[in-house]
Amino acid sequence: MTTLGVRSRPQTAPTRRPRRRLTGEALAGWGFVAPALVVVGGLTLFPGIWALVLSFRSWDGFSPPTAVGTQNYQDLLTDAALGGAVLHTLLYTVMFVPASLLLGLLLATALNRRIRFIGLYRTAVFVPFVASAAATGILTTYLFSPQFGLVNNVLRVLHLPQQGWLEDSHQAMVVITIMSLWGQAAFTTVIYLAALQDIPGETIEAARIDGAGSAQIFWRVVWPQLRPVTTFVGIYQTLQAVQLFDLVYATTRGGPLDATQTIVYQIWTTAFQKLQFGYGSAVAYALFFVTLAVTVVVTLAQRRAGRTA
């Protein structure tokens, strides 16, 4: 992009407005954008490049850093703890993303009605969105506590077996998924609701007059309209899911038996508890590249599918 700008300037400059006018405009323009640009650039581009440099180094933050080449990246391939974290993150992603899309679609369909109390229903579904991960985490720990928790208490009354939930390494991630869905359902619901309302009522009416049943209307008329939104929200939710940290920190802190150790949790402990800034940066970069690659591949595949369909 830089080279492009440099190359085009001498060619077009003579045909532009008189120089004095241009510098005035330029000053005004940069005056408007510079303050925000300095903040955003200083907090993203600069540290982003620094993180890349750090990822080729070994550094504890105090003693001088040593260059280690690609050693950090080689290490992460054989890091058993990181491998576990990758698996747990994938498990969460596989549970969370499809469930959040399905739940969003279902809730949006249900909330897209002109019926009484619809405002109340919408409020009830949307309000958990404002609760922080910290508050949600504390709430989760309480609701799913084996001793005092409401969930086990309900099971007890129903004469169903008590569960360990967050204290059971096989169930902890499921509980975290359930509570993420509770907090995030509003998001996919709002997007689907907007998409549903973009579908003209006449189209659905016409299909009904032609004798289509509800299922046919959904699959033949509604769903094709929702597909692009679904791809986009699916990618967005996947990116969110692989970055899971807050809720884990506020509930299990990676336990029990490391069952909820996620990739970002690993990055955080590597950097800020073990003080391995270089290795932590390498893990963060690896995560970034992998998610970027997956996003690009999925987007291209979807675009191709959309063209042939």
Next chain:
Amino acid sequence: MTTSTVGLAPATTALTRRPRRRLPFSPWHLLLVPVALLFMLPFVEMFLTSLTPASDINRFPPAFLPSHLTLSGYEKLFAESSILRWLLNTAVVSATSIVSHLVLCSLAGYGFARLRFPGRTFGFLAILATIMIPSQLLMIPTYVMFAKLGLVNNLGAAIVPWLASAFGIFLMRQFFLSLPAELEEAGRIDGCSRLQVFFRIVLPLARPAMATLAIFTLLGSWNDLVWPLVAINDEQNFTLQLGLTNFQGTRRTDWSLLMAGNVVATLPLMLLFLLAQKQFVATMASAGLKG
């Protein structure tokens, strides 16, 4: 990808109330009533537990309703923790973030939307590119950078990352692009300077976009946990979220106190949501369409 302000419109209209009419009973209620109750249940439990005496909570098997209501959880919370200080810290962080976001992002958004200057396209593309950089990539060097600048372990550390954002600049630019340019040209012909046009004509029209940006910034800065966790150690400088999670580690069994803390941390945003639901929902939608 969809531009945010364009994407906003359907979400906003989706929630405007239609004229009240007598409506027949719909079977959808049978689905929606239990769903709504399930979604509210954690909040009900949170409020109820914050008012439950400790003796009730520790009884086995636990009762569904407290034997009587008490404020002792709140009393202990205010007596034994610096919750008021954390609340104040969080309010300062959020208020500063919102004001700074509104000023810097609307200036930059307007610059990118309306002014022609060399480097404009490059600058805007650079901003867009930063949206794709995940925060955990930046956490480590940002911490080191802040430590070198002597910025860690104080409230400034929590504020600086929230001064402006690429998303905010993008959101405001999209909004300004959708405004008809004629209004500004009229102002220019009447002899207003660029800044006068911006403050007198453009900003008053930008209120809906600014409200969206303010809510987005409020949600982000109020609920942020990772960055304060990394940057702040001193309990006096904790934010609410950091104070709460720290509390949880040490006071795991004091549930009425923990839930009282949760109520204090959640209630302000919840009330605001109930007051400005339409704007909140538009914000959620635009957050999803920011790519």
